Amino acid sequence: MKIKRINQEFSVCQVEDYSLVNMDSEYCFIEKTDEEKSLVCLTKEVPPNVIQREDDWKAFRIQGTLDFSLIGILARIAAILADHKISIFAVSTYNTDYVFVKKENYTKALEILEASGYMISDRRKVDICPYLQTL
Numbered sequence: 001m002k003i004k005r006i007n008q009e010f011s012v013c014q015v016e017d018y019s020l021v022n023m024d025s026e027y028c029f030i031e032k033t034d035e036e037k038s039l040v041c042l043t044k045e046v047p048p049n050v051i052q053r054e055d056d057w058k059a060f061r062i063q064g065t066l067d068f069s070l071i072g073i074l075a076r077i078a079a080i081l082a083d084h085k086i087s088i089f090a091v092s093t094y095n096t097d098y099v100f101v102k103k104e105n106y107t108k109a110l111e112i113l114e115a116s117g118y119m120i121s122d123r124r125k126v127d128i129c130p131y132l133q134t135l
Contacts, residue, residue: 001073002063002119005110009043010057010100012089013050020047027059029091029098040091040100057089058106061098063121073097080116081109 008027015021015037018030022045029040039047043055062073074097078088081101086109089100101109114120 001117002121003060003110003113004063005120005122006059006061006098007122008059009055009103010040010059011043011046011053011055012057012100013039013041013046013053015039015047016049016051020049022047029093031091040089056103057100058103059098059100060110060120062096074099077113077118080112084108084112086112 025045031038086105091098110120
């Protein structure tokens with residue numbers, strides 16, 4: 001399976017309403033329930049009417065269009081990273097899944113997934129992390 005790295009920083013927000021959200025942004029994920037209005041957006045585009053926010057998220061997506069009948073794709077990624085004490089925040093769209101990891105764990109997460117057989121596209125060539133040498 002191929003993973004595409006997204007070279008942006010994201011924020012997870014709770015907002016008063018969506019009136020100030022940049023809907024023309026390259027990335028904008030909106031969730032609404034009877035209890036809250038949430039937004040995942042580029043950190044540089046957090047709207048001023050934010051109630052709460054958590055910054056320092058980086059993301060990657062599962063490349064290609066995923067059929068709804070496919071089972072366990074996101075669960076497998078979550079389990080691999082959980083085994084290495086890396087938590088995720090996931091958002092699914094009609095076509096695919098986006099996985100958000102805290103910035104301080106992002107490189108390590110991609111290296112672990114690569115070592116687990118995932119192909120990482122748009123990946124900078126880096127030396128193998130010392131952490132992976134202990135796997």
